[in-house]
Amino acid sequence: MNDNRSVKEKNLELKPSPEKVKIAAFLCKWCSYAGADLAGGSRKKYPPNVIVIRTSCSARTNPLFVWKSLEKGLDGVLVSGCHPGECHYSEGNYHTRRNFAVFRKLLEYIGIEPERFHMSWVSAAEGDKWAQVVKEVVKTVESAGPNTYFSKKKEDNA
Amino acid sequence: MMKVAYYPGCSLHSTAREYDISFQLVCRKLGIELQEIPHWVCCGSSPAHVTSHLLSIALPCKNLILAEEMGLDTVVAPCAACFNRLKIAKQEVAEDSKLKKEVQEVLGKPSAGKIEVKHPLQVIIEDVGLKKVEEMTRRKLQGLRVASYYGCLLVRPPSVINFDDPEDPQSMDNLVSALGGEALPWAFKTECCGASFSLSETDIVFELSGEILNEALEAGAECILVACPLCQSNLDLRQKGIEKRRGKKFNLPILYFTELLGLALGMSMRQLGLSRHIVNPSKLLERKLAVT
Amino acid sequence: MARIGVFVCHCGTNISATVDVKKVAEIAKGFPGVKFATDYRYMCSEPGQDLIQKMVKEHNLTRIVVAACSPSLHEKTFRTCTQNAGLNPYFFEMANIREQCSWVHDDREEATLKAIDIVKLATAKVGKNNPLQTTFIPVEKKVLIIGGGISGIQAAIDVAFNGFKAVIVEREPSIGGRMAMFDKTFPTLDCAACILTPKMVEVNQSDLIKLYTYSEVEEVSGYVGNFKVKIRRKARLVDENKCNGCGTCWQRCPVRLPSEFDMNLGKRKAIYVPFPQAVPNVPVIDQKHCLYINKKKCGICKKVCPFEAIDYEQEDEVIEEQFGAIIVATGFTMFDHSIYGEYGYGKYKNVTTGLHFERMLNSSGPTGGKIVRPSDGKEAKKVVFIQCVGSRDEARGMPYCSRLCCMYTAKQALLLKEHNPEAEAYVFYIDIRAAGKNYEEFVERVQDEYGATYLRGRVSKIFQRNGRLMVRGCDTLSGTQIEIDADLVVLATALIARPDAIKLAQMLHIPYDQNRLFTEAHPKLAPVETVTTGVFLTGACQSPKDIPDTVATASAASVKACGLLSHEKLPIDPQIARVDVEICSGCLACKEVCPFGAIEKEEIVDRVTQQKRWVAKVAPSLCNGCGACNTACRPGAIDLDGFTEEQIFGQIESLTADKGNER
């Protein structure tokens, strides 16, 4: 599907295939980021569509970051943190859970396909799970296709 | 006038006729209208629940459905085993949707699960109230020393029954005190009487019921008060045999609490069917309460 | 404008086998702000680090991105390297193109594209990094120890031995705690008082240890190095400075009351010391029962006191002190067995507990060391011990094993036999858990040498017959029912958390488990620390512990506390939250979500209106930098250094720059 994409020498203008979905993943540095590192350490293969933004705790991930990602054209967003009860800050992920329980309802109501937003608990020991989560998330986001929320309309953003 | 569905169960129509008679009389006096459930079936006690779990739940559910169809919100079951089965069935069906479906398949329709199952003691203590009972008492019990024996099924398991204390129940004792009797503290209120081993392993009943009679006597009892037909029959029917085995006279009348209540409310022994007991209570009651 | 240098690592072939590192560097040169980009075989090697420092000078770089492995491996390395190059260490970001790229993708083209994105993300972030300085806070060289049992006593002695000051706050009139109530200790059978009293005296005589008995911790604020603690010194009505403990007052006091220390088996007066070896040896007036306080009659104690130490007008006093560290040594309380109907709901006088039995064993106790039936004071010859009362009972008691009951029951059975060789001891148990030095041998001895009868099974009922207790249970080993007519039943009741444990936990911001026991920072690797830096745990407030374990944790906690105090100043991670008071509207949602109590309300004068208003304030030493407050803050008044809004927005934007529909 990305057949005609190549990285040309000195060609700094990249034009990735528009069908390839790009997903931002907000990972807490204690559990999920370490889990993703472990997936690497154990050479678990997964699709390259997910780019990780490292955060202190999943609670740092403001739900509005998720909206900003979608607003700016990313095709999907994943937020991941420690399992409940295992938060490095003891309670952070409980707040994350509440925030997103509400925010995902708002997204759906406003008309955003639920396929675009995902959450997971991945511990530092769950390299396998991380790879699995990425596979599933990429598949689901692909089913929703590229983000075209604002692309059909002319935008006058300065 | 309070109206409740009445589930007598097999015992109250046979071996425990006097429980049935006395309960009905007492209810009339206290302003409780009993409406017997038409076409009631077995409650699903021992014979059923050692055979099939589904049967043991479906049978009582059938009775609950029949009672619900009468349009009443409470069903009262005097036999402790019936009471226990109805309660358990109601709870299990409410908690287990799979079971509920199975029961529904067997019975053709579901139980709404809204009807409340009560024991007569609950009705008298919670709905009528001991204060009213006390006011209506015509014949005080004159310090009659009573050991209240609750047996196993009336208060257990507490998570289902949710009535009285499972280790040291008090409801009958409170009733006795309200009627002017002396409620004796003793430790065997909920010990096993041998239950349905009465016919198959009589020795066990001799042993266990013997212990209960012995403790009651040691505690100073003149009679034992019960709320279950099987307890009554084991303690009453087997008392002679126990006396022989232990070489000790007990001579403890085993009375239903409804009978004692009936006496206190002014009824006669004859009315209440007290002649049906094996250990004759008339001597004691004549002497203590001057009843006939 | 930041001048960014990008250094792409081959990591041997770990990265370069899948990612075209040269192309990554080449393309990175076109990212906004990037003034230099190159690749190198091993960035973490000395030549690699030298390269960074050299290029910083050569190209006048102000920000560094290293695209290599995970920051968990080398973030620190390169921060130091950045600092050595003359830049703020936080002007550095790592792009993880190994663990999260080259190792998890096979397609070279895909992996290279992703690596480019990752590097772009890092450059977008690094351009917005703030210079951060590690700050330091001074340390108050004094340790607060909450609880004056053996745990707190040992901790205080160890802190003092290390040359630091310690303050013990004890709720009761004397230190000593539960251990002071015991007769002898297993498995060596030393007399508890003989080994405890010298330690109590040592505490009392140490210049470095201050005792606040009959006192309670009321409020804790501040943070490691500078805890501010309010302590309520309850009115003793006796002046500690004047009293010399002569005892005239309590000998003459006419009011006789059950003694709590003797588990109500003995008596005390309305003015009393709980036990003869009390430290301090200063009595306290029981205000509930004192005749003078209640009826303005009597007043004998005041009349007879040779030192005029009695002061009926004395009032509670709340003092405030500062501490560098806090050791929690609040111990345990006993499970109330009166919920068990089968043991008689606590109605039978002769059904007692292990602590009652300890007091009876004690020769200076209420019975003078005689084992008697509390109902009639007659000697108890047949004693049934029941273990696991409230322990290992998920339905009605605690799910856990209380750990010491097996041992103290064995000890009590042994001492019963020593007191009266004719006596019979029966022990009902579920399992015998005697994992400790010489513990198993001890239990064996109690059975073999002393002839205690051990019955594996539960007791189903205790009832009274002819003034004796009938204990009915089963012996699962022989498969029989057993009925024992006992004089006395001793229940080994569970050790549980104190009823007000949660209150203290909230005061100290330390977590507790479903059993209200305080939770350590890590069950294996940080067993006496808590997640609140500077607060340590010892003894049974954390989980049931016997004396050796309690003493061990006390020493461990005090060493940890002294380790903190040995620093003049403590560094704090600069990647923490900060408030922009201009924007803050003072709703304090941040305070609600902060797991560390790091946010306080602060009154400021508004710059524009010149009126007073409330805003949020972050205590840097309490903030752990989770960022929950940032999300809760609607106007974006509170930000998190290291993960600022601008940094995260920059990262999001960098990913979407090529999505076509963005500007």
Add this chain to the structure above:
Amino acid sequence: MLEQLRKKAKELLKNKEVEVIIGYQKSNNNSFTTPCFIESEDGVDRLTWDEHCVYNLSLYLKEVKGKVGIVAKGCDVKSIVALMQENQIDRDRIKIIALECQAQVDQEGQILEKCRTCQVHIPGMYDELVRSKTSPSKIESKESDKEYSVLEELEAKSTPERWQFWQRQFEKCIRCYACRQVCPLCYCSECISEKTAPQWILPSPSLKGNTTWNIVRAFHLAGRCIDCGECERVCPVNIPLRRLNKKMEKEIQTMFNYVPGLDSKKKPPLVDFRVDDPQEFIR
């Protein structure tokens, strides 16, 4: 009722319990009302009360300093509770003269949508209560169980249909921020919409910026909005904002059993949590 209201207001001013009373007065043409601020006893005759008192006067509580009396309907009291929860007002300096309210009407005389399902005809917190003599309520059918029926139509639509619906609404937005100005809970001294570093919301009217603004506002009000409906009332381009805020209210009530504005001692739901909160949406 009006007499009683004026009497209580007078007493409060007379006894110096308050320095000013915020209430309603007749508008110039006498058909509607406007907010008024009364500082002396003889001013209380200006106070009025009828079915045109739609404004949520708690909006002014933060601005007016000192001891304040406020005339409040049940819904307005809910916002006072919410402001107390968020440390915005000090209950001690406020006297609430609460009015039993049957319903308020719009300019056409139609009963307001929110009043049809009102459950606080009698306010939940007050210092003085003025009861209505004309019960029973004007609204004959009890509709409180249909609280969220206003959402049903939109909820039944497909996701793309909802996107279209809202896009058509947000398209209209002129970013006048009247919704924010009139909202008692939009009390931030500096709104996130004004923030430039980073810029959360494109400042000029654009579909993208408008969508973001409305999403941000809905989320910032989630668990806090007490449904006074003022934002929707003042919106010059008629964006159905209540349908956004009510949706958040519904979800939060379903998931966390929390209704805003009822209990000043409770923590707002989005700064609180339970260990067993729902998480079926998390992998």
